[in-house]
Amino acid sequence: MTAPPRAGQLGLIGCPVCSLVSRAPSFEHAGCPRCGSPLRRRKPASLSRTWALLIAAFIVYIPANILPIMRTASLGDVDDNTILSGVLELWDKDSQALAIIVFSASIVVPMLKFLALLVLLTCVHRRSHWAQLQRAKLYRMIELIGHWSMLDVFVVALLTALVRFNLLSSVEPLPGVIFFGLTVVLTMFASLSFDPRLTWDDEEPHA
Amino acid sequence: MASSSRLLICDDCDTVYRMPELGRGEVARCARCGSVLGRHFRFGLDALTALVLAALILFVQGNIWPVVTLGLNGQQNSTTLWGMILIMWHDHSQVVSVITAVTLFFFPLFNLLSLGWLLVFGRRGQLAPGFRPLMVLLHHIGRWTMSEVFVLGALVAMVKAKSYFEVLPDAGIYAYAALTLFITLFAGIDLRRLWDLMPSRGA
Numbered sequence: 001m002t003a004p005p006r007a008g009q010l011g012l013i014g015c016p017v018c019s020l021v022s023r024a025p026s027f028e029h030a031g032c033p034r035c036g037s038p039l040r041r042r043k044p045a046s047l048s049r050t051w052a053l054l055i056a057a058f059i060v061y062i063p064a065n066i067l068p069i070m071r072t073a074s075l076g077d078v079d080d081n082t083i084l085s086g087v088l089e090l091w092d093k094d095s096q097a098l099a100i101i102v103f104s105a106s107i108v109v110p111m112l113k114f115l116a117l118l119v120l121l122t123c124v125h126r127r128s129h130w131a132q133l134q135r136a137k138l139y140r141m142i143e144l145i146g147h148w149s150m151l152d153v154f155v156v157a158l159l160t161a162l163v164r165f166n167l168l169s170s171v172e173p174l175p176g177v178i179f180f181g182l183t184v185v186l187t188m189f190a191s192l193s194f195d196p197r198l199t200w201d202d203e204e205p206h207a
Numbered sequence: 208m209a210s211s212s213r214l215l216i217c218d219d220c221d222t223v224y225r226m227p228e229l230g231r232g233e234v235a236r237c238a239r240c241g242s243v244l245g246r247h248f249r250f251g252l253d254a255l256t257a258l259v260l261a262a263l264i265l266f267v268q269g270n271i272w273p274v275v276t277l278g279l280n281g282q283q284n285s286t287t288l289w290g291m292i293l294i295m296w297h298d299h300s301q302v303v304s305v306i307t308a309v310t311l312f313f314f315p316l317f318n319l320l321s322l323g324w325l326l327v328f329g330r331r332g333q334l335a336p337g338f339r340p341l342m343v344l345l346h347h348i349g350r351w352t353m354s355e356v357f358v359l360g361a362l363v364a365m366v367k368a369k370s371y372f373e374v375l376p377d378a379g380i381y382a383y384a385a386l387t388l389f390i391t392l393f394a395g396i397d398l399r400r401l402w403d404l405m406p407s408r409g410a
Contacts, residue, residue: 004238007221014216017346018402021214021223034402035343074371086367095366102363136219136240147353150310154353154360155367157307161286161294162277162368169279169371173300181306188350196219200239 006200013039046195047121053193054117057186060179061110067176070156074169082176083107083152105151106180113187116142120194127202139196146191149184153177213403215244248400255396256326262389263319266354269382270312275365278373285377288312288357310353318352321345322398329405338405345398355387 007013013024015032022033030039043049068080081089083106090099116138122128123135156177163171215226220240229235235244250258269288276285286294288311295304321341328335335341361383365374 004222004224006239007216007223010223012214012216012223014218014221016218017343017399019215019218019399020402021216035339037343090363090367093366093370098363098366101359105359133241136242140219140242143350147310147350148356148359150306150353150356151360151363153303153306154311154357155364157291157295157300157303158275158286158361158364159368160298160300161291162275162284162364163372164284164294165279165282168282173295173298173303178300178302181303185306192350196240197221200220 008041013041015039016043042197042201043193043195046193046198047124049193050117050121050190053186053190054114054121057183057190058114060186061114061183064176064179064183067179068174069152069176069180070159071172071174072163072169073172075167080174083180086152086155102151102155105148109145109149110183110187113142113146113191117187117190117194120196120199124198124201129202132199135199136196139191139194139199142191146188147184149187150181153181153184217242217244245397245400246395248396248404250396252326252330252404256323256330258389258392259319259323259326262386262393263323265382265386265389266315266319269354269379269386272379272382273377274361274379274383275368276375276377277368278375279371283375285375287379310351311357314348315352315354317348318345325401325405329401334405342398342402349398352390354383355390358383358387 007021007024011024012021014021015035015037017037018032018035020032020034022039024041025039031037032039065083068082069086070081072079072081087099087103087106090096090102120135120139123130156171156173159171160173163169213226215224216222217224217237217240219242220237222237222239224235224237224244226235226245229245229247231247231249234246236242237244271287273285273287274291276283278284292304292308292312295301295307322345325335325338325341328338358380361380365376368374
């Protein structure tokens with residue numbers, strides 16, 4: 001089976017913003033004739049940017065999980081919650097379905113993003129042809145589900161705003177939630193700076 | 208370029224295609240990487256304008272009405288989306304406050320307003336002033352709107368609060384839930400097709 005041609009082989013370039021197809025410019029810093037966005041064959045410094053953002057995300061991910069994300073105080077009784085203890089609490093209160101959703105959004109999705117980007121980056125570095133189609137699907141999946149991790153951040157914000165009964169009962173946010181929010185933002189930037197086209201760049205010229 | 212099919216390059220793997228016009232319900236997928244190249248564009252400019260307008264009304268309602276009320280020993284406490292943003296700011300979580308304000312208020316609002324603006328002109332066969340920069344901005348901020356995540360978050364917060372407080376969902380959360388349906392509809396539309404559908408600037 002002959003694979004359909006790629007843009008580089010035909011001397012074409014696609015605009016990432018408006019999807020207009022143009023002839024590949026011979027000079028640098030060319031802009032798309034339709035929307036003016038920079039035309040580049042690949043996202044600039046994709047690998048090093050993705051690595052940098054991924055490592056930064058992982059660094060803030062550690063305090064995000066260790067530090068408590070919110071404090072509930074009722075009548076002098078103080079209770080600090082981490083991401084994980086929040087999930088366990090839901091599970092114990094017979095909201096197993098919701099516990100699974102929160103567990104997926106707050107723990108599985110970030111972990112999956114770290115692992116997926118690690119695999120994608122490593123394979124590109126090694127010019128691997130292994131599981132190209134699956135890697136392409138993996139990338140699309142983390143792009144699709146990445147922002148759902150913000151769930152716990154909104155839960156803490158809403159509870160803080162709602163539970164304000166003076167001494168009787170109150171909720172306040174703790175630094176863990178800030179680190180967690182930053183983790184989500186950084187992983188989103190990381191997957192955004194990865195260029196999925198790199199997965200296919202070392203295809204042998206088809207026989 | 209004059210032919211009926213237009214050239215398209217897959218975003219995910221750079222494969223070049225001639226795109227045929229897709230029929231109802233048809234989806235074109237890339238033969239190399241499997242990503243979606245395009246779907247049938249089922250809404251005309253009129254229908255799209257109506258959708259944006261409806262979503263805008265729901266968004267305003269979701270933002271001015273309280274989202275949830277909690278009750279404890281006869282005391283009641285409710286909040287709106289902005290109440291939540293402001294409280295996070297004053298409770299030493301400015302980072303969270305900014306993330307929330309941007310992903311739940313400023314970006315979604317900008318999204319709906321600018322789409323509405325482009326469409327109102329587009330329906331009259333005119334190119335809206337600022338079409339190009341607005342379309343570019345819309346493309347970049349699309350991924351950073353999270354209203355649907357907020358709806359799920361509100362649900363989780365209500366379940367968590369249920370064991371200690373009386374939980375009364377307010378009109379705001381219903382507006383948000385309805386808004387989520389519209390967001391799901393929009394997710395199936397490739398707004399980049401507007402570049403092709405809009406009248407050209409006569410260049």
